Amino acid sequence: MDVLKRFPRSHLVLATLVAMPLTSFLVASPSPQGGDRFTTELVLAEIDAGTHALDLDTTDPEPSATVREHREVVRSGDSLERIFQRASISRQQLAAVMASGPAATGLKRIYPGNELTFTIGPDERLVRLAYAPNRLESVVFDRNGDQFVGRTVHREPERVRSYREGTIQQSLFLTSTQMGLDDDITIRLAQIFQWDIDFVLDIRKGDSFHVLFEELYLDDEFLGFGNILAAEFINQGKRYRAVRYTDANGHADFFAPNGDSMRKAFLRAPVDFTRISSNFNMRRLHPLYKTTRPHRGIDYAAPSGTPVLASGDGRVKIASRNASNGNFVVVQHGEQFQTKYLHLSKFGRGIRGGTRVRQGQIIGYVGATGWATGPHLHYEFLVGGVHKNPRTVPLPKANPVPEGERQRFDIEASALLALLDDQREDVQVALNR
Numbered sequence: 001m002d003v004l005k006r007f008p009r010s011h012l013v014l015a016t017l018v019a020m021p022l023t024s025f026l027v028a029s030p031s032p033q034g035g036d037r038f039t040t041e042l043v044l045a046e047i048d049a050g051t052h053a054l055d056l057d058t059t060d061p062e063p064s065a066t067v068r069e070h071r072e073v074v075r076s077g078d079s080l081e082r083i084f085q086r087a088s089i090s091r092q093q094l095a096a097v098m099a100s101g102p103a104a105t106g107l108k109r110i111y112p113g114n115e116l117t118f119t120i121g122p123d124e125r126l127v128r129l130a131y132a133p134n135r136l137e138s139v140v141f142d143r144n145g146d147q148f149v150g151r152t153v154h155r156e157p158e159r160v161r162s163y164r165e166g167t168i169q170q171s172l173f174l175t176s177t178q179m180g181l182d183d184d185i186t187i188r189l190a191q192i193f194q195w196d197i198d199f200v201l202d203i204r205k206g207d208s209f210h211v212l213f214e215e216l217y218l219d220d221e222f223l224g225f226g227n228i229l230a231a232e233f234i235n236q237g238k239r240y241r242a243v244r245y246t247d248a249n250g251h252a253d254f255f256a257p258n259g260d261s262m263r264k265a266f267l268r269a270p271v272d273f274t275r276i277s278s279n280f281n282m283r284r285l286h287p288l289y290k291t292t293r294p295h296r297g298i299d300y301a302a303p304s305g306t307p308v309l310a311s312g313d314g315r316v317k318i319a320s321r322n323a324s325n326g327n328f329v330v331v332q333h334g335e336q337f338q339t340k341y342l343h344l345s346k347f348g349r350g351i352r353g354g355t356r357v358r359q360g361q362i363i364g365y366v367g368a369t370g371w372a373t374g375p376h377l378h379y380e381f382l383v384g385g386v387h388k389n390p391r392t393v394p395l396p397k398a399n400p401v402p403e404g405e406r407q408r409f410d411i412e413a414s415a416l417l418a419l420l421d422d423q424r425e426d427v428q429v430a431l432n433r
């Protein structure tokens, strides 16, 4: 059974987390309509604060009764000149704002729907201009004599810990959507376990996940999902657990409770599962593709054009074409390991013999070239020249938590995992009532 549960805010007291990079938030920023609405509110909040500040301003006394506010929404094809004209603010004053330094550069990148708020004194004298490119940032220009002083005000969203668990019926994405999670956080959840679990072939009905994560709020409004803090995935009865840990250098990554990195030298599945999961049909698991040779690899059914990823760091040994393999790539990983990718529709950019590739880099796209009855990737994994099952072969691991940080890791990891287990038990108790 699927259960939704929000943490009480009191759990926030425990929050000690590294700020998520702003860029990753912006990518997942609200829809255009939402953005407009957010912007409006932020500007309104700024005006409130601004009006008070003006009242207290003794260097430039301005009777607040004669100060008015004028709001302009950026239209498509608009320019600052035109917007200032509509607000009846002179070109000289626009020039003064633009001369105010680095903060003004943001004004050169205004978008339709953005709002500019003019605080205007007597004689159409601009006292303040406020502009909010997004909900977490606003740029305010205050008059100081004949000049303007610009400053950027950053707002930190409130991070609220939250928990969800789900049992997969049809697909991971469907279940997580029902749990109120979006595709982005679902992908991030799966990526934590992508070295252990093959998300294309191994996911079964009855698999479950438990995840502790942050929700970001601004003025009590939900902005989006923050970091995943701890997660558990039960795949075909096997339990995997991971916690987020930030090392002494400020680098955050996921580790098993014993301090091992979740990363390994090879990905379990060399296809971009996120591209095929949205309409993924579990009944198409384990397709068999007839070939005239003994089958020494694994077939991944996927739509033509699905990115094929280098499963590990290495060097392209062959990128070529023949009658049976179609377009194929062979990657050499150190001395021991070799991976092969067959039936590609085309190669990734720059992929040819000798090219160095990184784990997860696109080396080609799923196709049906050569002797293939349908679009799929045929993947082979060789150790010392011998074919192995890539889904069961033990893989070299990445570095664990450094020895010197083990104590801190143990404390933080056990706290997060205890929190995960607490939530889980709460849910179970609620279910049994």
Ligand SMILES: [Zn+2]
Binding pocket: 289, 291, 295, 297, 298, 299, 377, 378, 379
């Ligand atoms: Zn095959």
